[in-house]
Amino acid sequence: MGQGMSKSNNVYKDAYNRCLRMLDETRSLPSEPELGTLLGVSRTTVRSILSRMEETGLIAWNKRAKTVLRDPRPDDFFPEEETDTLAEIIERSFMRRLLAGGAEAGMQINELELAREIGVGTTSVREFLIRFSRFGLIEKRRNSHWVLKGFTRAFALELTEIREMFELRSAAAFAALPPDSPVWADLDRLEEQHRVLQRDIATRFNEFSELDERFHRLIHRASLNRFIVDFYDVIAMIFHYHYQWNKAQERERNAVAIGEHLAYIEALKSRDLGKVDTACRKHLKSARQTLLTSIPESRSSQKS
Amino acid sequence: MGQGMSKSNNVYKDAYNRCLRMLDETRSLPSEPELGTLLGVSRTTVRSILSRMEETGLIAWNKRAKTVLRDPRPDDFFPEEETDTLAEIIERSFMRRLLAGGAEAGMQINELELAREIGVGTTSVREFLIRFSRFGLIEKRRNSHWVLKGFTRAFALELTEIREMFELRSAAAFAALPPDSPVWADLDRLEEQHRVLQRDIATRFNEFSELDERFHRLIHRASLNRFIVDFYDVIAMIFHYHYQWNKAQERERNAVAIGEHLAYIEALKSRDLGKVDTACRKHLKSARQTLLTSIPESRSSQKS
DNA sequence: AAACTGTTTTTTCACGATAAAAGACATTAA
């Protein structure tokens, strides 16, 4: 199935689903350009969405008048898996392979094989690998194959070394921001969300991962340095998959991390550089520890 | 011309030219696999090279016997421009456009237009832009165009901030390396080359750029951190083009830099961390200054 | 048997083509 297909319409399907959820809130939809910005798609896509909504009897559409006729039913939505980007699909498959054992460091990566296995064109795989290479886990041999460098202890140490350098600097920059900077309001909001999560940690502990990323990204942005901000993508990627495969004591770990974040937030609000440094160091140390213990101590643990 | 061509044989042509230069030194060529490793290409390419050399009467080739019949003439070589990688061609065109004024920050980058202008396929341009994006000069809008962030003062400051962080750390790591490490011999060799160049600075000042890169790469490698080592690619790229467009007082600048490098090398050899830090800081400061003064102070000089 | 040459298969690189999505232009309603 699906061979010869040029481009999937996942942008349309995803926006359609999101638009359906908006239907609950209003009795009539805004103008096409407005909907476009709301959904983050072009007007062309908005019109496709409206067309279908009209066809399925969800709305009546005549020029500017777009009245909601009925509430969306579950079967109005497109299946979740059809809303994924090709890049996401490839990344998931690739990471599954990488983490599902048998991914020895030094192993060759075959574009053609990967493409066939995932069922996509080679071009998309190539582009994915090029983008992915900045994470430092794979490397290209000129005119030849890619080599897997492996998710090793060395990798984790190199990653955290940079992370610590960048985050300490960003935290210091954050604390030095003027009181009228909007980041302080963002920080207050994050603090509140941490407290809420701390209260319900027993059941909602798996929501921490997302909060964690937002918190650290806010801090990194204070560096006003694109290389520091961009580097957080590497960390986020690693932690994203790390959270998925290392479920051991997840609740306790997250509870501890929330406590450290709150102390870290307090330190930032105090604007005392010494306190910030201490709180930041403490959290980063335990983050590193968590990451390191989750790495399968394989046979070859290079790096002197 | 050349439309519809699938893949240029630049690997073959480049290896052929390099092989021609080897002909001067020997009366007979080594085995095919050995030639392959020597030239960094596959045996398939080696055999194509040998075939042509036989045809043009450069060698007699019968199985293992490959005897050189005559010296290569200038017209035996393939033209230099035919030996470039597509990636190199695209990078050059792109950078020329970028530096040749009229490249306002915020400007859109059109893949199709770029491809047409350079005379290559869109895929190659896309892949180039993806690879190039790690330099922080361009950024992709989801499902849409690329945006030029511009070679601004802010960019230079962000770049040098990271560079200084990384190099100070690498230099400290370098100085702490054991005396039996091979890097000390590398450093001695570089020192000697610096002295030679210092002597002939009046005429050979333009050779400094390449020496500069080798010196700093050696230091960065001492960090044993792939992210630090890889980041030097960003610096190298910027400085590479910087050297091409900023010829003002090039000789003086390079003479000064050589002096700073020699002091830096002395400090490293002393293994005194304080001295290393001082020498490194001094050189980085003047490198930053050089870069900053070369940036056209455009209208919008953001960053608080 | 080890290392080479000869031959065949596989993979990478780059292209043109096509559907999805974005964007530009023309027209119309408020």
Added chain:
DNA sequence: TTAATGTCTTTTATCGTGAAAAAACAGTTT
């Protein structure tokens, strides 16, 4: 006369294809 809708054009995303290059396999020579 502004901001929407209707229509048309351009660009991006993705594929299949074919030549260049690599890699694997098989047969020879030393």
